[in-house]
Amino acid sequence: MKTVRCSILGFGAIGQGVAEVLLMKKEYLESIGLEVLVVAVVDSKGATVNPEGVDLADCLARKRTVGTVAIEKLTGVEIIRSIAHELVIETTPTNIVTGGVGLQNMFTAFETGKDVVTSNKGPLTLKYRELMEAAKAAGSNFRFEATVGGSMPVINLANEVLAGNQLKSIKGILNGTCNYILTRMLEERASYKDILTESMELGIAETDPTYDVEGIDTACKLVILANAIFGRDATYKDVEVTGITKITPEALEMAYERGHVIKLIGEVSRERIHVAPRLVPINHPLAVRGILNVASIDTELAGEITVTGKGAGPIETASAVLSDLVAIYGNR
Ligand SMILES: NC(=O)c1ccc[n+]([C@@H]2O[C@H](COP(=O)([O-])OP(=O)(O)OC[C@H]3O[C@@H](n4cnc5c(N)ncnc54)[C@H](O)[C@@H]3O)[C@@H](O)[C@H]2O)c1
Ligand SMILES: N[C@@H](CCO)C(=O)O
Ligand code: NA
Numbered sequence: 001m002k003t004v005r006c007s008i009l010g011f012g013a014i015g016q017g018v019a020e021v022l023l024m025k026k027e028y029l030e031s032i033g034l035e036v037l038v039v040a041v042v043d044s045k046g047a048t049v050n051p052e053g054v055d056l057a058d059c060l061a062r063k064r065t066v067g068t069v070a071i072e073k074l075t076g077v078e079i080i081r082s083i084a085h086e087l088v089i090e091t092t093p094t095n096i097v098t099g100g101v102g103l104q105n106m107f108t109a110f111e112t113g114k115d116v117v118t119s120n121k122g123p124l125t126l127k128y129r130e131l132m133e134a135a136k137a138a139g140s141n142f143r144f145e146a147t148v149g150g151s152m153p154v155i156n157l158a159n160e161v162l163a164g165n166q167l168k169s170i171k172g173i174l175n176g177t178c179n180y181i182l183t184r185m186l187e188e189r190a191s192y193k194d195i196l197t198e199s200m201e202l203g204i205a206e207t208d209p210t211y212d213v214e215g216i217d218t219a220c221k222l223v224i225l226a227n228a229i230f231g232r233d234a235t236y237k238d239v240e241v242t243g244i245t246k247i248t249p250e251a252l253e254m255a256y257e258r259g260h261v262i263k264l265i266g267e268v269s270r271e272r273i274h275v276a277p278r279l280v281p282i283n284h285p286l287a288v289r290g291i292l293n294v295a296s297i298d299t300e301l302a303g304e305i306t307v308t309g310k311g312a313g314p315i316e317t318a319s320a321v322l323s324d325l326v327a328i329y330g331n332r
Pocket of ligand 3: 057145146147148150151152154155279320
């Protein structure tokens with residue numbers, strides 16, 4: 001049995017989803033020879049630490065009742081430096097202005113030779129090249145399938161499953177919150193404000209939901225795809241961005257009467273990165289509903305390959321974190 005010691009930095013919707021999935025998948029992980037021991041859980045107020053393994057069920061219960069896991073006043077960086085472990089699971093909020101605490105966590109993880117699996121888009125949007133170089137210099141694994149499309153495989157699909165195939169573009173819906181809002185505004189005439197509030201309660205919206213509705217979140221994901229799949233050196237400023245805040249129920253209904261839905265469509269190629277609301281025919285493969293994401297990958301050898309799946313949500317996103325963890329440590 002191989003023991004993988006890890007920290008979970010950020011214990012909101014996704015950090016808690018990861019904890020639940022690690023509890024659910026304990027037997028499966030053992031069946032492939034892995035014992036995953038969480039040695040520290042950190043939120044904005046502090047940490048729970050145990051080098052022998054924290055009690056995840058207790059952390060989840062305390063987070064729900066008391067609102068924090070803080071027992072010790074330790075930050076992510078302090079945990080990374082002081083507690084022996086192999087893997088940092090980084091799920092703090094996305095911040096595309098400074099990279100947030102996630103950027104420091106990731107650089108410190110690589111500095112100390114640790115692997116990183118993350119759902120946090122900020123650091124990858126701002127400093128992709130620097131992070132890759134730091135990971136490479138340290139000989140660390142760095143995987144981030146959860147950053148784009150949540151549970152929907154796209155980064156590993158493009159780079160691993162489709163290896164050798166030159167890719168021309170990726171086009172699709174990469175924000176679950178916007179798709180949920182647009183779907184329910186059209187189908188139930190629900191109010192924009194109510195659905196946005198519900199999205200926050202469901203744990204699918206960003207910590208700052210303007211990131212979702214202004215198209216910023218989709219832009220970040222396109223930057224990650226541009227860098228990770230198309231070999232570009234892009235940052236947020238390379239993206240043309242329009243969000244969904246000006247879409248009215250009347251516009252959605254008028255489009256529908258003419259056989260179309262309005263979707264927030266992102267597209268990335270070697271030449272251009274852009275996101276904006278676009279008309280999509282009702283029966284088109286990109287016309288997915290609710291929190292679903294979809295990505296159409298235009299390939300050199302295989303034509304278009306389209307995937308769809310839940311783009312947000314704690315357990316769904318944790319499924320991508322789990323697959324990255326297994327890809328690093330499992331004997332597949
Ligand atoms: N919610 C989703 O469906 C989803 C899906 C894919 C990716 N993501 C990304 O995953 C990350 C987490 O999203 P979330 O929905 O869980 O956000 P959230 O706001 O629910 O949780 C963020 C957590 O980070 C903690 N935190 C804040 N500042 C911190 C600090 N300085 N040190 C330690 N912890 C700190 C908060 O206490 C909270 O526990 C974000 O980067 C987001 O973009 C979210
Ligand atoms: N807020 C994001 C989470 C997934 O990255 C969304 O709604 O798609
Ligand atoms: Na994904």
